[in-house]
Amino acid sequence: MAPSAISPAQQHAQLAVGVKKVKDAGATVEERTDGLTKPLSEMLGSWDDFTFAPIRESTVSRAMTRRYFADLDAHAETDIVIVGAGSCGLSAAYTLGTLRPDLKITIIEAGVAPGGGAWLGGQLFSAMVMRKPADVFLREIGVPFDDEGDYVVVKHAALFTSTVLSRVLAMDNVKMFNATTVEDLITRPSDEEGAAGVRIAGVVTNWTLVSMHHDDQSCMDPNTINAPVIISTTGHDGPFGAFSVKRLVSMKRLEQLEGMRGLDMQRAEDAIVKNTREIVPGLIVGGMELSEIDGANRMGPTFGAMALSGVKAAEEAIRVFDL
Ligand code: 48N
Numbered sequence: 001m002a003p004s005a006i007s008p009a010q011q012h013a014q015l016a017v018g019v020k021k022v023k024d025a026g027a028t029v030e031e032r033t034d035g036l037t038k039p040l041s042e043m044l045g046s047w048d049d050f051t052f053a054p055i056r057e058s059t060v061s062r063a064m065t066r067r068y069f070a071d072l073d074a075h076a077e078t079d080i081v082i083v084g085a086g087s088c089g090l091s092a093a094y095t096l097g098t099l100r101p102d103l104k105i106t107i108i109e110a111g112v113a114p115g116g117g118a119w120l121g122g123q124l125f126s127a128m129v130m131r132k133p134a135d136v137f138l139r140e141i142g143v144p145f146d147d148e149g150d151y152v153v154v155k156h157a158a159l160f161t162s163t164v165l166s167r168v169l170a171m172d173n174v175k176m177f178n179a180t181t182v183e184d185l186i187t188r189p190s191d192e193e194g195a196a197g198v199r200i201a202g203v204v205t206n207w208t209l210v211s212m213h214h215d216d217q218s219c220m221d222p223n224t225i226n227a228p229v230i231i232s233t234t235g236h237d238g239p240f241g242a243f244s245v246k247r248l249v250s251m252k253r254l255e256q257l258e259g260m261r262g263l264d265m266q267r268a269e270d271a272i273v274k275n276t277r278e279i280v281p282g283l284i285v286g287g288m289e290l291s292e293i294d295g296a297n298r299m300g301p302t303f304g305a306m307a308l309s310g311v312k313a314a315e316e317a318i319r320v321f322d323l
Pocket of ligand 1: 117180
């Protein structure tokens with residue numbers, strides 16, 4: 001595929017909220033106009049006389065709690081739940097939120113900080129590599145990158161993660177509950193021909209700090225969200241990882257997990273994207289969680305498969321939802 005026709009600077013200019021064309025040595029170039037053009041204090045007034053508008057503490061408490069419990073009420077019934085807001089889950093959320101603004105999308109993320117393993121590129125290095133054609137998704141969400149031919153490099157992984165996260169959180173039809181863990185799956189008898197057992201019909205949640213203390217506290221029952229379609233992208237096995245596929249085995253809905261195999265970048269990324277799919281009726285698995293079922297290789301410090309597995313999981317979820 002030909003290297004990008006536009007320079008990183010031009011790509012960056014395209015991202016600018018305000019862009020104006022200026023003459024520079026005879027050529028017409030684009031100049032970013034967003035951002036501060038004068039000290040903010042000119043609009044705030046003198047720092048010496050500075051004061052905020054008045055507030056009462058209970059007003060702040062009500063502003064938070066009223067919205068949170070209204071969101072819980074609104075999302076108790078939802079169209080598609082995404083479990084895990086890593087690079088795969090966030091890419092799925094972006095795709096669903098934009099392709100289907102009519103659907104109610106709920107993201108459940110165990111960490112206080114969403115993003116999973118995508119805040120750094122690998123071994124704490126900051127740059128993030130994505131192999132083409134994943135650059136198509138970067139362009140879609142507006143992340144600038146260096147074009148290196150067969151792959152592209154985002155200068156900091158956090159630039160990708162914070163950009164897709166901010167786009168998703170700004171969407172009217174998407175709500176993320178972070179610091180919240182999916183502790184179980186809601187099931188119904190399956191009416192699918194040949195799919196002995198159950199279909200998935202929602203998730204069982206608890207605040208993560210509660211989930212972490214079931215062994216040292218008396219019973220702290222969970223909450224629930226009903227949904228016809230779940231996308232699970234909880235990462236490869238680990239303290240929190242591979243949640244849904246491990247639960248399918250423990251509820252005897254899957255025989256066993258093949259387990260993630262050794263690192264083979266080329267094979268791993270193709271397999272994860274190609275095999276992102278509905279594992280049991282109502283449950284789609286993507287990202288590195290999938291490697292645990294299929295025995296796919298791991299890919300190491302490259303993230304294109306995470307982004308495009310999320311895109312595919314979203315398209316698969318729309319297909320299932322519209323059945
Ligand atoms: O980033 P992860 O772990 O998962 P993915 O699949 O989005 O991305 C994987 C990617 O970061 C890699 O592993 C890279 C490509 N390396 C590969 C390699 O070979 O080493 O995100 C999963 C998210 C996390 O934010 C977890 O906190 C969250 O899922 N999570 C959960 N959220 C809610 N309920 C749960 N039960 C749960 N379990 C995990």
